[in-house]
Amino acid sequence: MMCREVTELLTDAMEGTLPPGKKAGYRFHVALCPYCKAHRRQVEATIATLRALPAPPPSDEARDRAMAAFRAARRGTTGNDPV
Amino acid sequence: VAINAAKTRATRDGRMVSFSDAESEGGEPAEPAVDPSRFYSWGLFNAWPDRWGESPEGLSQRREVREAIEAGLASLPDAQRAVVTLRDLEGWTSEEVCNALEVSESNQRVLLHRGRSRLRAVLERVMREEKNP
Numbered sequence: 001m002m003c004r005e006v007t008e009l010l011t012d013a014m015e016g017t018l019p020p021g022k023k024a025g026y027r028f029h030v031a032l033c034p035y036c037k038a039h040r041r042q043v044e045a046t047i048a049t050l051r052a053l054p055a056p057p058p059s060d061e062a063r064d065r066a067m068a069a070f071r072a073a074r075r076g077t078t079g080n081d082p083v
Numbered sequence: 084v085a086i087n088a089a090k091t092r093a094t095r096d097g098r099m100v101s102f103s104d105a106e107s108e109g110g111e112p113a114e115p116a117v118d119p120s121r122f123y124s125w126g127l128f129n130a131w132p133d134r135w136g137e138s139p140e141g142l143s144q145r146r147e148v149r150e151a152i153e154a155g156l157a158s159l160p161d162a163q164r165a166v167v168t169l170r171d172l173e174g175w176t177s178e179e180v181c182n183a184l185e186v187s188e189s190n191q192r193v194l195l196h197r198g199r200s201r202l203r204a205v206l207e208r209v210m211r212e213e214k215n216p
Binding site for chain 1: 117128149
């Protein structure tokens with residue numbers, strides 16, 4: 001397994017959902033690769049920065065709109081669904 | 084009228100995003116997590132990912148970092164923004180997000196992965212601009 005694939009599997013690894021066939025290769029690579037460790041630190045810092053953001057009131061409205069749009073898209077309707 | 088136009092646009096974008104995200108599952112990543120130029124053709128990193136050398140608490144205190152990541156979050160496709168906001172800002176579990184957005188576990192993970200990846204790239208840009216203004 002190469003770094004490129006490791007970066008694509010990072011979220012799976014963090015979520016504990018690596019495909020069984022990828023687990024050993026992923027762990028082996030990351031154990032030996034300081035580049036991938038450094039990349040993971042960046043992603044972890046990004047997540048921590050997001051967590052530390054104050055959730056501003058306008059985000060509720062934006063979130064509701066995003067959710068409504070998302071659901072409408074999945075149903076193939078044009079929106080206006082109650083959230 | 085403006086609000087309706089915005090809603091229509093959000094709906095259309097949301098549909099495009101959710102469709103393309105669903106279709107690209109399994110195959111080549113439609114949206115690579117890391118700029119392909121950062122790898123050799125055979126897939127190893129060709130340069131060090133920068134050390135940001137600061138605690139995340141310190142990072143989030145800085146105005147330019149906060150503004151950049153908030154702008155980055157706002158510019159994510161709707162579906163990615165919804166998932167990242169719920170997971171990382173509001174602290175929901177993946178199960179809660181799947182139920183609320185009516186997406187599969189794997190789709191939720193793809194959206195989270197892409198959203199976080201884009202925001203990592205945003206932070207990387209901010210940190211580099213600071214070093215070499």
